[in-house]
Amino acid sequence: MSARPTRYSAIAIALHWAIALCIIAMIPMGIWMTGAISEPGAQALAYRVFQFHKSVGFLILGLTALRIVWRLAHPVPPLPGGMKRWEAFAARATHAAFYGLMLALPLTGWLYVSTGWAVSADRALAVPTSWFGLFSIPHLPWIGEASASLRRTVAFQAMGAHSMLAWAAVALIALHVGAALKHQFIQRDGVLAHMVPGLPQGDAPTAPPPDAWERWLGRCAGLCLVLIIAQAAAIAVTPAPAPQLTTVAQTRPAPVAMQPAAPRQPATGNQAAAWSVDYGASRIAFTGTHSGDGFTGRFERWEGDIRFDPENLAGSRATVLVQVDSARTGDSTQENALEGEEWLDPKGHPVARFESGAFRGLGGDRYEATGTLTLKNASLPVVLPFTFSERDGVATVKGNLKLDRRALDLGMQSDSGGDWVSMDIGVAIEVTAKRMASRS
Incomplete structure (x- = not known):
């Protein structure tokens, strides 16, 4: 049986930092564009930022899928042996929650844009998605055929979940960074060196591999945290049925009646x-x-x-x-x-x-x-x-x-x-x- 590595592989490190930078950039971007999209002076820039935001979201989704596949095929460095049992459990739960967020955030965003409904204006707004202008990304197929009232409800739920998940990501990032700095500068056990090349390895003993039940319990706890936040957000922001939905069809002007085109005149x-x-x-x-x-x-x-x-x-x-x-x-x-x-x-x-x-x-x-x-x-x-x-x-x-x-x-x-x-x-x-x- 081969020994566990002392640091993550170069590919795992690259994926980690690429996803981290994308998520950190996406949060202020999303906060700004949500308010700016309704301001006439900033609307044009907000529209372009919104398209870029969607492209980066799909990039995160793809990189996360790749990272999960790589993680399943490659062992990770062990945790320091000095960690308490609850600390090790919290670390594993936090990592599982991060994986859940990295999947749930882009998926709820994809669901939202697929509804063709703008929450900010509370009306239908079909905007296609292209990945950095290179190719089109289709909307989720089932939601586009739904009724306007259902698409509206799903849009509010998806956007509410998306927003709350983003704030959960902020909290987890702060917790993750704080724990990493604590290990590096207080406990000096070399945990940060697992993911940052060039830092010295710690000399603290390593913890034995966790039991199977500990691994799965930690993963389930993290995923349950993501699901609870998403469901709570969806319930909290689901609006009551809006009577103005019927006005969409009423205010839509009737198309001009189709008339047969004049036949071509014969040559004379x-x-x-x-x-x-x-x-x-x-x-x-x-x-x-x-x-x-x-x-x-x-x-x-x-x-x-x-x-x-x-x-x-x-x-x-x-x-x-x-x-x-x-x-x-x-x-x-x-x-x-x-x-x-x-x-x-x-x-x-x-x-x-x-x-x-x-x-x-x-x-x-x-x-x-x-x-x-x-x-x-x-x-x-x-x-x-x-x-x-x-x-x-x-x-x-x-x-x-x-x-x-x-x-x-x-x-x-x-x-x-x-x-x-x-x-x-x-x-x-x-x-x-x-x-x-x-x-x-």
């Missing part, structure tokens, strides 16, 4: 000239504000069937089809949110369509197109003002308009008041196209 001799779009030099962009900060996005995949001639406005028409899953803003969390059912819903409605058969000159190079924008279950009449210039058979078109997302039923469950995302969304088009040779 009176049609205007056709154009071939240079998609590399063209773009469809959108702008707005999110958490007080401006954002700019674009659609990367779209196609246009355009026939336009300033001398033949009556024969001009345009049809533009946009693949809504190609929306990009450069922010992975925003992009994931746009793919949700309450926003662009690419799974249910993959294509947005703009179709116009009515053009009018406004003088000089200015024109406007009156048409229909079809997005999700809404069909909205729009007027697009634009400029048109042509040189050597190459045309440049630029246009801008504003869309009210209430009329298109965009984000009206999570943000019906425009507190997070502006109600007005600007749309800008820049098209470069080459005149196609007319067919004889």
Whole structure:
């Protein structure tokens, strides 16, 4: 039988300090962002901190799982022989409680964000999660399909447990640090050297390995402490059913009735000239504000069937089809949110369509197109003002308009008041196209 090591392995030490630094950073971060998320001046920064907080939480969860696996496969240094029996039991219980907290904290946070409910504002708020912007982390599957009242209740319970567990972690950290310093500077038994390379080893005798019942009792005591704190917090903060839940549906504007898109006009001799779009030099962009900060996005995949001639406005028409899953803003969390059912819903409605058969000159190079924008279950009449210039058979078109997302039923469950995302969304088009040779 091999002797127990005198200090933890390099991997165990690295995992210990990595998790410790993450947890210590997370606590003040969580306290600050909880208050700042409701302040207009700090909301944008708090939103970014919240996303970072979630990423670090999942990092803690992964590192903790790795540490548990490593701990089961590698023996740990023995406790000093001079420790009283109750002190050894308390040490083992504290370590078990730490493992429980390192699992329970990120899991309660994951449960909270999966509810799609903001406790601070007491309303639905679906915010996707991406791990440091690299890839998306799905929400827990069962909670997203639950009723609004159940999601609200679970959100308050999860956040209450998450907060109390964080304070329990503060207490355990203080206890753990105090005990380590006591061993290092008062008892001088070298316990701190187990986890801090470079410190001298103590010369105190080591305690014999604990009995099996002592090991399991200590672990159970630590885990029970975590569960008791979490359950007490959940009971303490569970709110009574809120009557205003019914107002979510009542205040949500009814979507514009879906109308069939106008059919394409058959080709006739009176049609205007056709154009071939240079998609590399063209773009469809959108702008707005999110958490007080401006954002700019674009659609990367779209196609246009355009026939336009300033001398033949009556024969001009345009049809533009946009693949809504190609929306990009450069922010992975925003992009994931746009793919949700309450926003662009690419799974249910993959294509947005703009179709116009009515053009009018406004003088000089200015024109406007009156048409229909079809997005999700809404069909909205729009007027697009634009400029048109042509040189050597190459045309440049630029246009801008504003869309009210209430009329298109965009984000009206999570943000019906425009507190997070502006109600007005600007749309800008820049098209470069080459005149196609007319067919004889």
